[in-house]
Amino acid sequence: MEELIETIVKALVDHPDEVHIEEVQSNHSITYQLRVHNEDMGKVIGKQGRIAKAIRTVINAAGTNEKKKINLEIV
Known part of the structure; x- marks a missing residue:
């Protein structure tokens, strides 16, 4: 899933080297920061x-x- 997010976002931005994704899991959800x-x-x-x-x-x-529910937070 991280690879999918990274592929989409890197195509949009001017600084693709500065795209970082962190996965945080809990019992009922997965949050990607x-x-x-x-x-x-x-x-x-x-x-x-x-x-x-x-x-x-x-x-x-x-x-x-x-x-699990999947969330995306843009930090």
Whole structure:
């Protein structure tokens, strides 16, 4: 899943070397914390959060096999 997020985000940003993803697991959910360069924050979030919402939708669709809720936090 981290590879999927990384592939999507690196295509959007100007500083692909500074994309870092951390996975945090709990009993009922998996949270991916995404960190990007400050200048790229707007590109990842998009106008009114549309790009972030689209990334979350793709992640949730890809993670349907897992019995846990999948979250994406942009830090």
